Amino acid sequence: MRAAIYTGPDQPLQIQQIQLADPAHSEVLVEVHATGLCHTDLHFMQGHLPLLAPAVLGHESAGIVRVVGAGVSYLKPGDHVIGCLSAFCGCCHMCLSGHPSICEDQDAINRDPDQPPRLSLDGQPLTQFMNLSGFADHMLVHEHALAKIDPAMPLDRAALIGCAVTTGVGAVMHTAKVTLGSSVLVFGCGAVGLSAIQGARLAGALDIIAIDINVQRLQMAAAFGATHTINSKSVDASTEVMAITENRGVDYAFEAVGDQQLARQAFMMLRKNGTLVLIGLMREGAEISLPFQQFIAQRKVLGSDMGSNQFRTDMQRLVKFYLDGRLNLDDMLSARIPLPEINQGFEMMKRGEGIRTIVDFSL
Numbered sequence: 194m195r196a197a198i199y200t201g202p203d204q205p206l207q208i209q210q211i212q213l214a215d216p217a218h219s220e221v222l223v224e225v226h227a228t229g230l231c232h233t234d235l236h237f238m239q240g241h242l243p244l245l246a247p248a249v250l251g252h253e254s255a256g257i258v259r260v261v262g263a264g265v266s267y268l269k270p271g272d273h274v275i276g277c278l279s280a281f282c283g284c285c286h287m288c289l290s291g292h293p294s295i296c297e298d299q300d301a302i303n304r305d306p307d308q309p310p311r312l313s314l315d316g317q318p319l320t321q322f323m324n325l326s327g328f329a330d331h332m333l334v335h336e337h338a339l340a341k342i343d344p345a346m347p348l349d350r351a352a353l354i355g356c357a358v359t360t361g362v363g364a365v366m367h368t369a370k371v372t373l374g375s376s377v378l379v380f381g382c383g384a385v386g387l388s389a390i391q392g393a394r395l396a397g398a399l400d401i402i403a404i405d406i407n408v409q410r411l412q413m414a415a416a417f418g419a420t421h422t423i424n425s426k427s428v429d430a431s432t433e434v435m436a437i438t439e440n441r442g443v444d445y446a447f448e449a450v451g452d453q454q455l456a457r458q459a460f461m462m463l464r465k466n467g468t469l470v471l472i473g474l475m476r477e478g479a480e481i482s483l484p485f486q487q488f489i490a491q492r493k494v495l496g497s498d499m500g501s502n503q504f505r506t507d508m509q510r511l512v513k514f515y516l517d518g519r520l521n522l523d524d525m526l527s528a529r530i531p532l533p534e535i536n537q538g539f540e541m542m543k544r545g546e547g548i549r550t551i552v553d554f555s556l
């Protein structure tokens with residue numbers, strides 16, 4: 194099995210042959226067709242968040258089931274699947290009360306320490322990133338990390354649903370529960386922000402305001418459903434937002450960059466009773482300072498882990514929205530690269546080029 198190995202912060206990923214164990218009870222071997230490059234991978238590669246090396250990154254994958262272990266009833270060989278980092282135990286309080294994306298016992302789906310590791314490199318264990326490790330031509334995962342999808346769905350676009358789309362649309366639908374006719378602001382128009390914009394359009398938001406400093410992304414945001422775009426490099430975003438909303442502010446703001454100052458700015462643009470949802474991942478230890486006065490008018494701040502998803506049902510719906518022509522994933526997929534070019538793909542991300550690059554394992 195071929196994989197891109199993370200060896201430590203600020204080191205390029207290395208393409209090497211790795212070994213996968215045979216599927217144990219509840220485990221599934223998936224032939225990966227595509228894996229998206231996500232900012233979260235880059236955060237770990239740059240050492241902003243800790244990760245035990247060596248490891249295989251990648252958490253936005255789609256593929257086809259090849260082998261299932263004992264006890265797997267949800268899937269069979271040949272099924273098309275999307276992986277999700279929100280693997281759930283299915284038994285804890287959060288899982289059973291309808292919040293599986295914040296499962297309290299994800300360890301339950303990992304192998305016991307006395308079992309051989311799922312992934313290894315020349316006899317040494319490899320860290321499985323977020324229960325997936327999608328930068329490899331095969332993944333060995335627990336069945337609770339997979340959603341079965343309609344085989345009519347193209348697997349390259351299905352991969353995008355694995356993280357970006359589920360996160361952005363989910364933040365709108367599940368975390369904030371945006372209502373018909375409301376005003377929505379999205380800070381940051383990368384793949385997650387554009388997904389939030391599409392979610393807001395699907396939810397029937399009246400004003401959808403996109404803010405970014407990248408002209409191309411703002412054009413994309415308009416094509417994806419933004420009714421107003423603001424280039425915060427050239428104008429004062431707060432002034433513009435207040436003008437658009439007749440000085441009231443927005444009902445919902447989504448921070449999809451992962452920046453404390455932008456989060457504060459977005460909060461200050463909320464209408465009374467408005468809600469800020471923090472989607473973007475920030476550095477470990479990051480703190481946000483907000484004036485208490487604003488909370489008196491019932492403004493709220495919500496965290497959102499992977500769009501507060503229930504991914505096995507969410508992903509099937511998102512696939513249907515795509516097949517129905519109501520969710521644009523074609524324009525989100527901006528580049529396809531073979532696995533050996535993965536480092537160049539991350540360089541493109543650092544330069545802000547394109548929206549989503551995928552590793553296409555058929556290349």
Ligand SMILES: [Zn+2]
Nearest residue numbers: 231233356357
């Ligand atoms: Zn991601």
Ligand SMILES: [Zn+2]
Nearest residue numbers: 282285288296
């Ligand atoms: Zn659980």
